[in-house]
Amino acid sequence: MKPSPVIAAALGASASATPTHNSHKPSFNWSQTKQLIAFGDSYTFIQGTAGHANYSFIGDALSSSFHPSDLLADRIVQNLTGTAEGGPNWVEFLTSCGVKPGLTNPRSCKDKQLWDFAYAGANTIEDASFTPLHHNHTLALEKQVKQFVEYGDPALTSTHTVKKKGDVLIAFWIGINDINDLSKLRGRNATFAPLYERVQKRQFELVRQVYDLGYRHFLFMNLPPLDRGPSPSVNASMVAEFNSILKTHADGFQQAQKDATVLQFDVNAVLNRVLDGYEAYGFQNVTGYCKAYDQPDILTDPGKYGCAPLETYFWYNSGHLTSRTHEIFAGDLGKFLKGYA
Template sequence: MSVPFRNVIRKCWKGFNETRHLVIFGDSYSDVGFDACGYDIDEVTEDNPLGVEWPGNPFCETNQPNWVGYIARDRKESDNPLLVFDYAVGGHTVQGVINQVNDYFTPNQESIQWYPNDTLFVTWVGINDVGSFVDPERAIRELISLQKDLYALGGRNFLFIDVPPIDRSPAGLDLDMTPDRYEEWNSTLSTALLKFSEKHDEATVLLFSAWDTFTKILDDPAHYGMDEEDEHVTGRRIWFDDLHPSTWVHKVLSGEIMSFLRSQSPLVNESGGEREGVDASGS
C-alpha cells in the first residue's frame, strides 16, 4: 500500500547525518528495554547511545538489536554519533505514547540539551490500537494533538512510521485477520499528517511506510536472504514470535529508514520556505 502523503522539508531540517538527538515514542517494535521511571538522561552518551547497554532488551532475539539499535550502532562510528532517547514501551497504544511524552520526556527535556535543528522526533504507534479496536480517527486526533505540544516545546523535525500488515503475521494468520483496519489506520494517519504539516509552517514532517517494507519482505523473502516458509512461522528469519519481527527484519527496516532519511536533503535557502521530500522508494 503506497502512502498518499507528501513529505515536507523545512528550514530546521539539516539532514539525517547532522541530526544529533533521536527522540523515540512508541510500542514494542521500538522498545530497547530501559525502565522509563528510572531513566537517567546522563546515561545516554556517545559510547552508550541507547542509555542502556547495547542492544538493550528489545522484543526480538536475545542480545540482538531492533531497528533502533542498528541505527545507533551505524551512527556510532560516524563523525556525529546519535544520542537516542527511546521512550517506547511494549504494549503501548496512543494513550501510552501520551504518557511517554507528558510523564517522561517533557519534564526532563531541558536536560537533554536538544535544539530544533538537531533533533528528530520519531513516533511509531498503532499496532496495539488497531488490535484493541480503537477508533482510529479519535486516536490519531489525540496523537496529532501531542505533536502540537512537541512543536510548542520547539520540536521541528518529525518522523512517523505507519503500521505494517499485521494480518500477515503468524498471529494475524491464526486469527484470520484482514488488512482493512490496518489500512484504515495508515490512511487516517497520512491525512492527519498532511493537515498537521499545513498548519505548522516550520515543521518538517516525514512519513516512512513500514507497510511497504514488510510487504516487500513478505512478497519476496528470497530477495532478503530469507525462505518462503519463514513468512508463516515463528522463530525463523522473518518472525521472532507470532507478532514481532526478527532482528533480520529489523536490520532491513533500519537500512531502509536510514536511506529514506538520508534522501531528504535540507533546503538550500535556509531563510525559509519548504520543499517536497521524497517517499520511501526514493521517487
C-alpha cells in the same frame, strides 16, 4: 544475507511516502542530525538500565519522574531481551547506537544519539473504556509524552545534551496495540474508522506538545503488514484504513505547522515487498516463528529446539518482527532520510 540489487532498488524507489513540501519549513538534514528521540510501543522500545525490565529505557507509570543525572547515567542494554526482537531494533540500526552487545551510553554514540521513551505494550490513549492498559506500569503514548515534557526535554536541554533542537529528529511509531486491541475488544465487524480517528486525533495533539517545546522535525511510520502475521487479529483492509487515517492527520499537521518537517515512511510497503520476495533476504520462514524464541541459548543453538537460525525468520514471535527484519527496513529508512542531506 543482503537483498538482491534489483529488489533493493525497487524498495528504495517506491517504499517511502514523500513528505509535504512548502517554502517555509526549516531545512532538515539527516547527516547533521545529532539525536533521534523516539516514542512508541514494543517495536520501538529499548531496554535501559534505569527502565522497567523488558518494557522501557527509563521509568514506568508507577515512577515516571527522574532527575537529569538519572537519564544521563542510563545505559542501553543490548542482549536477547534488550528489545522485543531478540536483538537490535530499527532505532538502534538507524542510529548505530546500542547495536553492540552489552551496555551503551547514548552520549557516546558517534553518529547519532538515541533517546528512547517508547514503552512496550503501549497504546496511544490511556482509557480503560477504550484501550485498557496492558499492565498497571504501562506508559501509554499520552504518558510517554507527559514524561518527556516534564522530565526528558528538561534533562536533555539543561545538560546541553541537546544543544540545538533543529538537529533532532522526533520519531513516532505507534498503533500496533491500538489496532489489535480494538479488534479483539470489539470484533472484526465493528465500525473502526471512528475509533482509528480518535487514536490519530489524540496522537497529533501529543505531537503538538512536542512541537511546542521547539522541536520541528518529525518522522511518522505506518503499521506493518500485521494481517500477514502468524496469528493475525486484523485484516489488510483494517491496516490500510488505519494507515490512511494516520496519513491524513500527518498531512494535516504539516499544513497547520508550516515551519515543521513532516516525514512519512511507508514501512508497510517495504515489508510487504520483503514478504513477497523473502528469499532474496535470506528468509526461510515468513508465516511462522521459532517457538523457543525466548530461550537463553536460542541465538547460539537454535537446532537444540528444532529451529533454524533466528535471522532466517521474518517473525520473532506471534506479534513481533525479528531483529533481521528490523535491520532490513531500517536500511531502507536510512536511504530515505539520506535524501534530506
